[in-house]
Amino acid sequence: MDTTQLLKGVLDVAVLAAIQEEDGYGYDVVRRLRAAGLDDVGDASVYGTLRRLYAAGALTSYVVPSDGGPHRKYYGINQQGRTMLDEQRASWGNFAATMNGLLAPKAVTKTSRTAVTTPTPVRSIGEK
Template sequence: MAHDPQMLKGVLSLLLLSVLREEPGYGYGIVTRLKAAGFEDLAEGTVYPALARLESAGLLQSHLELSASGPARKYYRTTPAGVAELAARGRAWRSLVAAVDTVTGAAPPGNEGKSA
């Protein structure tokens, strides 16, 4: 299923911080991991600028590693500030989803098809 590009843009930082909290990664590898998680329409051209913004904000740290299959790769990992930001953004996201569900009448996860 294709995701709304504007919605995806709004949660991209949350996704990147989440993926990189689990394991450091490089641009193409991060895109591959996100596509495997259901974001098939995610473009590399969207991810690289977002990684640069997160690094500039001190939420990610990078280093170069030699690659056997080409040029050195820039690997990213979350910083302590990035972990704290991930927690804050995660809370904000869950609050937003709950509010949207309240307005739209969506059933909470696990309550689909149950009547009151």
């Protein structure tokens, strides 16, 4: 499955989660997400998401100058962002449970022992 398509829907909550403990700048957030296992996440997607969340009022932002180099723009989560994170965490939990239930192997249900031998899963559900 194309995980980049899946990422698009959850990038907001992923970025919020990545900075919930500690403020971070653009590439810093990318690095945290990749360390967490989201290898396919794109730099520009993360930066764009940070800007959008900031514009939506979920993040705070501040610039940290550096000696002889380009400055860094740090992002931190605020109360509105934490509320957003909690909501999205809950909806992701429901969504993930639903998907897990849908995708779980049918063999775990009691009546499915006979269903294993039946040619179609539709009939096994009807027998329940």
